[in-house]
Amino acid sequence: MRPNFNVRVLRDQKARTGVLNNEIARRAYLYVARNQSLPAQVRYQAQLQLNTFDKYTRPTTVKNRCTETGRGRGIMSEFGLCRYQFRLKAKAGELPGVKKASW
Known part of the structure; x- marks a missing residue:
């Protein structure tokens, strides 16, 4: 019988916790970065902040796994x-x- 943990499962759990912990900040920066009514400098700073987030804070990295x-x-x-x-x-x-x- 295989052990209960798997590297892929652990990576998925790490991604889920990363998304959960950073979801509000990421959404706020995304809103500011995409808002065309704001000055370009403010949008640029928000985009730079988005780029500093870890890879596992993106919601697309979460995948349902057994x-x-x-x-x-x-x-x-x-x-x-x-x-x-x-x-x-x-x-x-x-x-x-x-x-x-x-x-």
Whole structure:
């Protein structure tokens, strides 16, 4: 059995916390940088401030990944698992409220 942590999952968690911690400041700087009614110097300073943020503060770096394997495709968002891990855990009865449909 693979360990519960994966480098991709850890990177995604780092990105999520970075976005959460810096979301308000980033949005404020973006608003100022894109506001055409403000002077060019103010917009330029806001753009410079945006460029100083870390890579993991951008919302586009956040990707849903399976918490067990780190797989980035076929994610059941309610459970945070890929479809294969979801199936395995559902069969084992480890997911509350989920059971196999009977014929």
